[in-house]
Ligand SMILES: [Zn+2]
């Protein structure tokens with residue numbers, strides 16, 4: 001079947017919209033008609049060469065759509081189901097799946113840009129085209145492992161459903177699943193893009209008392225207020241660490257989250273937490289970034305630092321819950337969808353992401 005998709009042929013070149021040939025779903029796989037796909041910094045990390053998986057690749061990993069066809073043996077989804085893509089598989093057998101940490105699933109040894117059995121479904125003129133995170137959702141239709149699809153209530157609107165595939169669980173889960181922030185805690189969030197704003201609203205859902213948010217851009221601080229920040233600081237004008245200490249009797253916050261990922265922000269969240277506090281790295285840095293921590297102070301002040309991937313969520317459990325919270329009016333997702341694009345306009349969407357103009361841009365398919 002022919003499908004139109006956005007392909008990255010080479011780092012630091014625009015995505016090209018091309019017609020590919022797609023093989024149908026094999027055993028354990030499904031074909032999904034994509035309805036909406038969010039534009040995320042993780043896609044950009046591949047486009048700009050920060051991360052170097054093999055190319056050519058269809059990017060995109062935050063999406064929702066309708067199941068069209070399933071291969072042999074698929075029982076978790078059926079044609080007509082509305083689904084959100086999870087960009088991690090869930091074998092159900094490995095240590096990590098068994099202990100409820102399926103984001104770390106190591107049940108498959110095949111490359112992370114093809115099917116679970118190590119084969120590929122997309123071709124252009126006989127050449128294999130890879131799928132980012134085994135899904136590659138900047139495509140009219142996606143064939144992927146059915147276990148990477150989470151069925152949801154059909155009343156969920158598409159662009160909002162798409163964001164429950166990456167930025168919403170990554171941000172909210174960092175608070176509720178990874179850090180397990182308790183009611184009344186004080187929180188700092190560094191970086192108020194798609195993920196950071198979800199850390200802010202995750203802190204709100206968890207009942208944090210102080211939710212301080214920092215960003216270089218003033219428009220992002222306006223968004224942060226809207227998502228529940230109690231205090232906002234300009235990282236370009238204020239000393240953020242001094243400001244949060246002023247708010248917390250000089251001690252620092254209980255929890256600080258780095259929604260950007262990088263040397264300066266990692267060190268900043270460690271400085272901003274009180275002794276005994278927890279710093280959480282949420283944003284994905286370039287692979288070569290290193291941050292020099294001070295082991296002496298980590299020990300002396302009993303500070304903890306944790307990383308979280310995908311908000312440490314359990315997609316099958318947490319995506320439907322996030323959908324319920326949105327449909328009940330307790331989770332803001334409409335406000336995240338700043339702009340929509342057609343697939344042909346996708347490079348404009350990345351330009352807007354780079355300039356920080358949007359909370360989230362979403363490609364909407366007909
Ligand atoms: Zn993402």
Ligand SMILES: [Zn+2]
Nearest residue numbers: 091094097105
């Ligand atoms: Zn597993």
